[in-house]
Amino acid sequence: MPLGALRPSPLVEQATAHLREQITSGEWAVGTKLPGEVALATSLGVGRSTVREALRALAGAGLVRARQGSGVFVIAATPREDWSTRLRQAAINDVYEVRLLVEVGAARLAAGRRTEADVTALREALARRRAAGSADDAEFVEADIALHEAVVAAAHNPVLTGLFTEFVPVLKQQLLALVELLDLRADDPHHGEEGHAVLVNTVVAGDAEAAARASRHELEQTLALLHSL
Incomplete structure (x- = not known):
């Protein structure tokens, strides 16, 4: 599923929603390593800082986890309930x-x-x-x-x-x-x-x-x- 460029605002919320969809739809299965920040930023048409904020939100929802020196990996297919x-x-x-x-x-x-x-x-x-x-x-x-x-x-x-x-x-x-x-x-x-x-x-x-x-x-x-x- 192509990610597609985003509208100008609110970028972080949109980036988070797009990345979450990739995970919850099964496009990125549990255990999958996410593309790097540069690749995600290019695909989404946003800056790297926006991607970092989106990844933090996904980590807070229990969907991804960063591994030192290895990248960011999918750890769950459904978000944690708040x-x-x-x-x-x-x-x-x-x-x-x-x-x-x-x-x-x-x-x-x-x-x-x-x-x-x-x-x-x-x-x-x-x-x-x-x-x-x-x-x-x-x-x-x-x-x-x-x-x-x-x-x-x-x-x-x-x-x-x-x-x-x-x-x-x-x-x-x-x-x-x-x-x-x-x-x-x-x-x-x-x-x-x-x-x-x-x-x-x-x-x-x-x-x-x-x-x-x-x-x-x-x-x-x-x-x-x-x-x-």
Whole structure:
């Protein structure tokens, strides 16, 4: 299959797509050594720097690997799934087990690191969750997760914050489905309010172990519901 010259922009994305097609279509089988940078650049009608960026993207997707002094070789016929895709496809029980591990630690850190601004944000988030008790399930779930985001933010760890941010879209979807499936708010529109209040109060008070216990207790209750389904 001839590669063909590319349009001017965006060159790296186009080069990556063309090279990926060569691999996923079977034109370049697993174990095949790719043409050199100069040959690829000529075939695609781009510069060598564009080819290098495209090869980095393919390596990040798990399709190719450079061997010192030997060249770049195809190591897989299908790209690795990215983290967001894996999360979207994961079972809700698995997501909640990881959420438990992440948030208990986050609550412990938050209790020791929260600032006055965090205290204000936490109290406001708790108030919004309480007010959302009179709203529909979607708004309630949004307020619930926003409170947990505030706890994670108070830990002041950018890696932890970034990790939780990746979870948020999946959590919103799965938690809303769970609330609706089990009709969790039928008897109590403010479902879980007491536990969330304890979580916020212990973080605000700076009691790290109590905050971790509160977070664990609240999330384990939901996990127990999931295991009972």
